[in-house]
Amino acid sequence: MxxxxxxxxxxxxxxxxxxxxxxxxxxxxxxxxxxxxxxxxxxxxxxxxxxxxxxxxxxxxxxxxxxxxxxxxxxxxxxxxxxxxxxxxxxxxxxxxxxxxxxxxxxxxxxxxxxxxxxxxxxxxxxxxxxxxxxxxxxxxxxxxxxxxxxxxxxxxxxxxxxxxxxxxxxxxxxxxxxxxxxxxxxxxxxxxxxxFNYPDAVNLPSYRPTYKGNAKQIKQAVGVIERASKPILYVGGGAIASGATEELVKLSTMMQIPVVTTLMGKGAFPASHPMNLGPVGMHGSKFANLAMTESDLIIAAGARFSD
Incomplete structure (x- = not known):
């Protein structure tokens, strides 16, 4: 297997x-x-x-x-x-x-x-x-x-x-x-x-059209908020793994020197050996990761759902 x-x-x-x-x-x-x-x-x-x-x-x-x-x-x-x-x-x-x-x-x-x-x-x-x-x-x-x-x-x-x-x-x-x-x-x-047996090639679901393209106006606003933040932090969940966005996360964190904390589902989305990785956050997380979240002035959630 x-x-x-x-x-x-x-x-x-x-x-x-x-x-x-x-x-x-x-x-x-x-x-x-x-x-x-x-x-x-x-x-x-x-x-x-x-x-x-x-x-x-x-x-x-x-x-x-x-x-x-x-x-x-x-x-x-x-x-x-x-x-x-x-x-x-x-x-x-x-x-x-x-x-x-x-x-x-x-x-x-x-x-x-x-x-x-x-x-x-x-x-x-x-x-x-x-x-x-x-x-x-x-x-x-x-x-x-x-x-x-x-x-x-x-x-x-x-x-x-x-x-x-x-x-x-x-x-x-x-x-x-x-x-x-x-x-x-x-x-x-x-x-x-x-x-x-006739298996269809396409799917026609008018009520289900997932959006993959980002909203340009919202992206510009997010960039502005990040630029103004003095203590931003990346809060990374399992969605980063599911969407294959791990490389982009590393680039963003490294380029802007933003520390990273991960949820349980987000483990592996960001290299554990990377100097910007503070480790898991939340109930089962580390003290310094939770302190970093508490003291941050901007939380950038990537593929996370803000669970307990």
Whole structure:
């Protein structure tokens, strides 16, 4: 597994290249096979999970994949944490497959961890058939409602026809802008429906257009504030790592002689041996790093969310 992790190192949140989409484009298959084909189209080579009744069709289809390796966890929470670690190490969305009910609810802690740390995940949960959703059927849970506060977005599939578009959108949302977990709840009857596989090239989400270009007026104002500051400090978080901005941080700190403190998630964003690095700040930080923050007249937050 270590070789897999070392082979790819894009920044978190970068676009994920489409894989073997053309090989299966236009073929007739069931929903479960379309899920695996969608993962292959997104270039996924590793998934984590634990099989169960409402996801068993997905696992049957996964068995035939020559591209995807499955890592069997001993508990669904562990599967999400494993996918989380994969995402942090590679920068690519971690993928999880679990069943409905207790299988789905066991993922909550892992999803919350990824949400708090802005880690891209796509969590696929099996669900009871559409006709019995909401009837308290065996191993049914409203996992979309349960995870609503801790996901970047979630989908409950209503039709096999929307499957490929949903997966394309899920990977796009998870890995762009501020990364985060996305959940796709798939009723088991949709997994059996026949469709013609057609994976879209583009994503059209008018309500989701992450901004990457800085506002020139705001940048000029920030430069002016920095120039006037006598004791500025750079407060660096995990977003600096996720966006691949470490080199720019070193240049800014060195050029303007601005000391740097890091959050727990920001460790590694700035060289620990650099003379301007004061180390971690906050509850688990050093005394001098916290004093520097307290005495500063300007805090420049880079990829941090001002947690406790």
């Amino acid at each position: 270590s070789n897999t992790l070392k082979s790819k190192k894009p920044q978190i949140g970068g676009p994920l290249g489409l894989g073997s989409k053309t090989e299966k484009q236009g073929l007739r298959m069931n929903g479960a096979e379309a899920i695996i084909a969608s993962l292959e189209a997104e270039g996924v080579d590793l998934v984590f999970g634990y099989p169960g009744g409402q996801a068993i069709k997905i696992y049957d289809a996964l068995y035939d994949s020559k591209q995807i390796t499955h890592i069997l966890a001993r508990h669904e929470q562990g599967a999400v944490h494993e996918a989380d670690g994969y995402a942090r190490a590679t920068g690519r969305p971690g993928v999880v497959i679990v069943t409905s009910g207790p299988g789905a609810t066991n993922t909550v802690t892992g999803i919350a961890t990824a949400y708090m740390d802005s880690v891209p995940l796509v969590v696929i949960t099996g669900q009871v058939p559409r006709g019995v959703i909401g009837t308290d059927s065996f191993q049914e849970s409203d996992i979309v409602g349960i995870t609503m506060p801790i996901v970047k977005h979630s989908f409950l599939l209503q039709s096999a026809e929307e499957l490929t578009t949903t997966f394309r959108e899920a990977f796009h949302i998870a890995s762009t802008g501020r990364p985060g977990p996305v959940l796709i709840d798939v009723p088991s009857d949709i997994q059996s429906e026949q469709i013609v």
